[in-house]
Amino acid sequence: MRRVGSPKSRRALAPYCWVMPSVIVIVGVMGYAFAKGFSISLTKWNPFLNPTPVPVGLGNYVKLLSDPLFRHSVYVTVVFAAGSVGAEMLLGMAGALMVQKLRFLKGLVRTSMLIPMMLAPAIAGLIWKLFMDIDFGLLNYFLSLLGLPEIGWIADKTWVLPSVVLVDVWQWTPFVVLILLAGLQSLPPEPYEAAEIDGATRLQAFRYITLPLMKRVIVITLLFRTIFSLRAFDTIFLLARGGGPGQNALTLSMYLYERAYIPFHMGMAATASYIILIITLLITAVILGLTHGAGSTE
Amino acid sequence: MTVSQSTVAARATKPGHIKAVRAVQSVLLHILAIGLGVIFIAPFVWMVSTSLKDVEQLYTQAPKLIPNPMRFENYAEAWNSLPFLRYTLNTSFITVSCIVLEVISCGFVAFGFARMNFKLRDFWFGVLLASMMLPGSVKMIPMYVIWRNLGMLDTYVPLILPAAFGSAFYIFLLRQFLLGIPRELDDAARIDGCGYLQIWWHIMMPLTRTALITVAVFTFMGAWNDFFGPLIYLTSDAKKTLALGLRIFQGQYGSEDHLLMAASVIVLLPCLMVFMAAQRYFIKGIALSGLKG
Numbered sequence: 001m002r003r004v005g006s007p008k009s010r011r012a013l014a015p016y017c018w019v020m021p022s023v024i025v026i027v028g029v030m031g032y033a034f035a036k037g038f039s040i041s042l043t044k045w046n047p048f049l050n051p052t053p054v055p056v057g058l059g060n061y062v063k064l065l066s067d068p069l070f071r072h073s074v075y076v077t078v079v080f081a082a083g084s085v086g087a088e089m090l091l092g093m094a095g096a097l098m099v100q101k102l103r104f105l106k107g108l109v110r111t112s113m114l115i116p117m118m119l120a121p122a123i124a125g126l127i128w129k130l131f132m133d134i135d136f137g138l139l140n141y142f143l144s145l146l147g148l149p150e151i152g153w154i155a156d157k158t159w160v161l162p163s164v165v166l167v168d169v170w171q172w173t174p175f176v177v178l179i180l181l182a183g184l185q186s187l188p189p190e191p192y193e194a195a196e197i198d199g200a201t202r203l204q205a206f207r208y209i210t211l212p213l214m215k216r217v218i219v220i221t222l223l224f225r226t227i228f229s230l231r232a233f234d235t236i237f238l239l240a241r242g243g244g245p246g247q248n249a250l251t252l253s254m255y256l257y258e259r260a261y262i263p264f265h266m267g268m269a270a271t272a273s274y275i276i277l278i279i280t281l282l283i284t285a286v287i288l289g290l291t292h293g294a295g296s297t298e
Numbered sequence: 299m300t301v302s303q304s305t306v307a308a309r310a311t312k313p314g315h316i317k318a319v320r321a322v323q324s325v326l327l328h329i330l331a332i333g334l335g336v337i338f339i340a341p342f343v344w345m346v347s348t349s350l351k352d353v354e355q356l357y358t359q360a361p362k363l364i365p366n367p368m369r370f371e372n373y374a375e376a377w378n379s380l381p382f383l384r385y386t387l388n389t390s391f392i393t394v395s396c397i398v399l400e401v402i403s404c405g406f407v408a409f410g411f412a413r414m415n416f417k418l419r420d421f422w423f424g425v426l427l428a429s430m431m432l433p434g435s436v437k438m439i440p441m442y443v444i445w446r447n448l449g450m451l452d453t454y455v456p457l458i459l460p461a462a463f464g465s466a467f468y469i470f471l472l473r474q475f476l477l478g479i480p481r482e483l484d485d486a487a488r489i490d491g492c493g494y495l496q497i498w499w500h501i502m503m504p505l506t507r508t509a510l511i512t513v514a515v516f517t518f519m520g521a522w523n524d525f526f527g528p529l530i531y532l533t534s535d536a537k538k539t540l541a542l543g544l545r546i547f548q549g550q551y552g553s554e555d556h557l558l559m560a561a562s563v564i565v566l567l568p569c570l571m572v573f574m575a576a577q578r579y580f581i582k583g584i585a586l587s588g589l590k591g
Contacts, residue, residue: 014494015419018410022403023422025463029441030429036440091334098331103324105332111577112335115342118569120523120541123562126548127341130348130555136357138344174338182584231433234525256435266439273436280431 041270048264060271070272072247073255074279080161080251081229081283084168088225089218091169092176097206099177100184110181117174125238128167129154132239152245160244164236171235172228176221183217184210219291223284230280233257252276349373349559356555369556376560379551384536385543392457392539393521399461400468400517401510407464408472409498413484423473430466434526442530456531457524461517468513475509475583476502512583515576522569540565 041060043053064070099110116124131138132153140150153163191209200208211218233253242258243250250258252272260269343363348356349372351365376382411423445456479502487497503510525541532538538546544565551557 012416015410015414015416018414018494019407019419019422022407022463022469023426026466027422027425027429030432030437032444033437033440034432036443037436040439095331095334098327098334101324101327102331104328109331109335110581111574112339114573114577115339115570118519118573119342119566120525120569122523122525122541122544123345123566124341126558126562127345130559131341131344136359136361138361141359141361170338170341178581179584182581185581185585227431231435253433253435269435270439273433276433277431277436280433284431 037270037273040266041274043267045266046264047266053267056267060267061275064268064271064275069247069250069259070255073243073250073252074275076161076243076248076250077230077252077279080165080168080232080249081226083162083165084172084232085222085225085229087165087169088173088176089222091173092180092221093218095173095177096180096184097210099181113177114174116171117178119171121171121234122238124167124171125235128170128235129239132163154239154244154249157246157248160240160246160249164239164244164249167235167239168229168232172225176225179217179221180214183214187213215291219287222291223287226283226287227280230283231276252279345559346563348556349563351556353554353556372556372560373564376547376551376557377564379557380543380547381535382540382543382561382564385538385540388454388537389522389539389541392454393518395454395458396461396521397514397517399458400464401514403462403464404468404472404513405503405506405510406498408469408476409494409502411469412473412476413481413497413502414494426466427470438526438530445531451531452533452537453531454537457521457527468516471513471584472506472509475506479505508579508583510583511576512580515572515580518572519569 040053042055042057044050044056044059045053095113099106099113102109119127132155134140134150134152134155137153139153143150151159154160187210191213192205195205195209231253232251236249236251236254237257240249240254243254253276256269256272256276259265260272347363347365350368350370351372352367352369355362355365411419441456445451450456483501483505484497487501492500523541524539525545528539528542529545532542544561547561548558551561
């Protein structure tokens with residue numbers, strides 16, 4: 001609805017006053033950080049030992065990519081992200097569908113399922129550390145009640161990665177439940193009524209009505225969880241400092257912290273952040289490519 | 299109308315055994331859902347339980363859920379061992395400032411993107427969304443350098459001021475919500491002589507209340523629980539926040555799990571109350587924004 005005459009110029013300018021201050025600051029800060037970070041990644045810089053950065057070209061990238069420990073941490077990160085996000089999406093969908101269908105105690109169950117979302121990662125880490133204690137932890141107590149052998153959890157080479165995945169699933173499934181539940185609640189009732197008349201089973205209704213209608217919400221949730229799990233840090237930091245036994249829980253952000261921030265290798269730190277960014281972009285592109293067109297049976 | 303009537307008809311003509319199967323399914327569903335709920339709430343319950351135990355009850359081979367005796371003194375002991383009142387006030391100040399700024403700025407920018415036409419609008423919106431992809435670790439060093447050069451270290455400015463410019467995810471959420479509100483409202487208001495500013499403040503802000511509450515709750519949890527921000531920017535003890543306090547506490551009383559859990563419950567309690575009060579709004583808030591595009 002553009003108007004002619006003098007108010008036009010004012011009207012044309014107004015939108016920029018509304019959105020541009022924020023866009024300029026948010027995008028500007030990001031752009032600056034992006035460029036600055038990249039220029040730091042091309043240097044050897046320890047703010048305490050050599051305050052002026054020494055240019056090394058792509059040396060940091062070469063060094064990191066040829067470090068077996070770094071490659072190991074790429075592997076750990078991908079396994080961590082795939083395991084936790086996969087479980088979160090399945091469990092989150094199951095949880096949301098169940099809560100949606102409940103006739104009794106709906107509010108109570110919903111609240112219980114959402115509670116982990118409010119616990120600060122630092123607090124969640126503390127509790128799970130207690131849970132996973134070998135001698136006095138609740139998890140091993142339950143295992144012994146069931147007559148199963150006890151597990152070393154975060155103190156064990158093989159179990160440390162599954163353990164941090166478990167905690168991540170516990171902490172982030174509620175987010176998935178929340179978003180999917182909101183999505184389910186905004187679905188129109190008509191297709192389900194029609195399906196019931198046609199004698200469709202619940203499974204068919206889910207497959208041919210719910211999934212296609214929810215596709216967008218599911219893909220967005222999947223993307224969010226993937227992006228954030230690729231940079232997961234807080235709880236892993238508390239549960240498996242230094243990557244845990246055998247460094248088998250050494251995710252990329254743990255590597256970045258232990259190998260670059262702590263020894264003040266700022267160039268290396270910036271380089272590692274960039275590689276994390278590139279991996280994130282690649283995986284995002286793969287997810288978008290795979291989900292594009294899939295499941296739309298409308 | 300006709301659809302729902304025919305559904306009733308379809309239900310009424312269902313044979314009895316299908317009803318029985320459905321009833322059994324429903325019972326199973328409730329058991330499963332409650333089980334899942336219990337699993338998710340269990341660590342929290344255990345945390346409260348541990349916070350009420352005395353030392354002898356901490357390390358036993360058969361842990362008990364309900365402590366006997368219950369030791370409420372743990373809370374007083376935890377509270378008094380560090381300046382938690384100071385930390386609570388500091389954290390509240392940061393959190394409230396962030397919420398006010400974030401809600402207003404995100405609402406404002408989202409209105410611009412949802413309701414105004416200008417060149418490259420969708421491009422700028424895309425750029426804004428893309429900025430979310432950048433990991434915090436890329437931002438960390440450059441941001442620190444900026445704030446240091448501005449002389450803002452050891453103040454609350456680096457923790458609060460960014461909220462005044464909104465954040466991409468919340469702008470996205472609110473824009474989606476606004477797109478669902480009919481344009482006729484704007485047109486009617488414009489005919490009555492309202493400008494953008496009045497339409498935004500008097501019409502859109504009240505109508506987007508549920509989504510704004512969602513943003514407020516998320517901002518609350520983010521600011522209240524933020525650990526790295528305060529860790530990097532705050533150095534003097536008097537300015538520290540609860541998340542940092544908990545960390546200090548952990549360093550000093552790390553082996554005394556019951557006190558640590560009591561301190562954690564204290565830090566967590568405000569979050570729990572806000573969450574309980576707001577949860578139905580924010581499920582609705584996300585549902586209506588639909589994340590649909």
